[in-house]
Amino acid sequence: MKKEIYFDHAATTTMWPRVQRVMEPYMQEKYMNASAHYDGAKQAKAAIEEAREKIAQMMDASPEEIYFTSGGSEADNWVIKSIAGEYKNKGIEIVTDTIEHHAVLNSCSFLEELGYSVSYVNPDEKGIVHPNAVAEAMGPKMNLVSIMYGNNEIGTIEPIEDICRLVHARGGLFHTDAVQAVGQIPVSLKKLSVDALSASAHKFHGPKGVGFLFVRKSVEIPSFIHGGSQEKGKRAGTENVAGIVGMAEALSISVNQMEKSMEYVSRLRDYMIGRILYECPDCRLNGSYNRLPGNVNISFADVEASTLLILLEESGICASAGSACNTGKSRLSHVIEAIRVPERYAPGTVRFTLGVENTRQEVDYTIRVLKESLYLLREL
Numbered sequence: 001m002k003k004e005i006y007f008d009h010a011a012t013t014t015m016w017p018r019v020q021r022v023m024e025p026y027m028q029e030k031y032m033n034a035s036a037h038y039d040g041a042k043q044a045k046a047a048i049e050e051a052r053e054k055i056a057q058m059m060d061a062s063p064e065e066i067y068f069t070s071g072g073s074e075a076d077n078w079v080i081k082s083i084a085g086e087y088k089n090k091g092i093e094i095v096t097d098t099i100e101h102h103a104v105l106n107s108c109s110f111l112e113e114l115g116y117s118v119s120y121v122n123p124d125e126k127g128i129v130h131p132n133a134v135a136e137a138m139g140p141k142m143n144l145v146s147i148m149y150g151n152n153e154i155g156t157i158e159p160i161e162d163i164c165r166l167v168h169a170r171g172g173l174f175h176t177d178a179v180q181a182v183g184q185i186p187v188s189l190k191k192l193s194v195d196a197l198s199a200s201a202h203k204f205h206g207p208k209g210v211g212f213l214f215v216r217k218s219v220e221i222p223s224f225i226h227g228g229s230q231e232k233g234k235r236a237g238t239e240n241v242a243g244i245v246g247m248a249e250a251l252s253i254s255v256n257q258m259e260k261s262m263e264y265v266s267r268l269r270d271y272m273i274g275r276i277l278y279e280c281p282d283c284r285l286n287g288s289y290n291r292l293p294g295n296v297n298i299s300f301a302d303v304e305a306s307t308l309l310i311l312l313e314e315s316g317i318c319a320s321a322g323s324a325c326n327t328g329k330s331r332l333s334h335v336i337e338a339i340r341v342p343e344r345y346a347p348g349t350v351r352f353t354l355g356v357e358n359t360r361q362e363v364d365y366t367i368r369v370l371k372e373s374l375y376l377l378r379e380l
């Protein structure tokens with residue numbers, strides 16, 4: 001087998017060796033249940049609280065504002081469903097947009113089935129959700145607005161601070177799914193006034209199956225998983241101690257090297273975008289100028305992404321069409337549909353998401369394979 005070239009960092013990332021090393025003791029000698037009272041258990045409990053403090057510090061938040069979850073999906077489900085339930089009698093309305101991750105979109109459609117009112121704002125053709133469009137969608141009473149920080153498919157970074165200010169001016173609550181932003185670009189909960197934010201460890205070189213929900217002190221969040229008293233009784237269940245410790249380590253590495261990695265990855269991204277647009281006939285870049293450092297989303301005219309991806313894969317290149325959760329289904333990605341990519345281009349949309357371990361040689365090789373594959377497919 002050829003060495004794999006991994007350009008799918010928006011789907012997941014490799015775990016850093018140091019993260020694995022700090023996790024191992026909590027799967028072996030320090031395995032005790034953090035809720036128990038003997039010494040080993042107290043050590044596990046202390047490790048959880050230390051991780052919470054570390055994460056809070058890196059996010060410019062307080063430890064009591066960080067709740068551990070099983071990942072980004074759970075954090076999104078928790079905040080949307082529980083806030084909706086809490087304010088049901090006040091006639092709460094939910095506002096989101098059409099290019100959210102399915103963890104948000106499907107939580108919202110679940111609420112719609114229960115009778116809630118949900119509005120879906122359309123972004124512009126660059127994938128930008130405009131604050132005035134959000135304002136127009138808001139109802140007269142209580143609103144919960146959920147707009148993502150950075151889009152996982154096309155990389156567009158949303159003007160969430162402006163949206164948040166506007167939502168607060170009208171007495172609403174604001175949540176952002178920051179799963180693609182945390183660990184990739186600077187996120188400060190002092191600078192941002194969001195009420196809630198979701199993050200996931202495996203998107204920043206941490207373990208899978210662990211994430212966190214930030215909830216600002218001023219907001220009372222109802223419990224999501226009922227049971228024991230873990231996470232102040234709001235999210236019951238024996239803690240994933242190793243995962244939590246690993247997440248804190250991964251975030252700390254990401255934050256410490258962020259300036260360097262952002263510079264390196266975005267330069268590699270721009271090099272790749274430049275070469276594709278210049279050397280591959282009939283293609284277009286999706287997303288906005290203000291985009292996530294590693295995101296390259298291109299639509300190639302007159303080809304099917306699924307066949308193009310097979311050819312790339314045969315040459316050892318991992319990329320994706322739309323989001324990972326959409327593969328297997330033949331329909332267009334909801335994001336590509338929402339930003340109105342022309343019919344000739346939309347089915348040929350491929351996403352490359354780059355990370356710090358990628359090199360210029362890998363990009364060069366990929367461009368060569370891409371050019372050959374496009375030539376082949378378009379000749380057929």
Ligand SMILES: *Cc1c(COP(=O)(O)O)cnc(C)c1O
Nearest residue numbers: 071072073101103152179180200
């Ligand atoms: C990956 C992702 C999620 C889901 O996170 P999990 O930890 O895999 O559940 C949610 N939102 C966005 C934007 C994502 O990219």
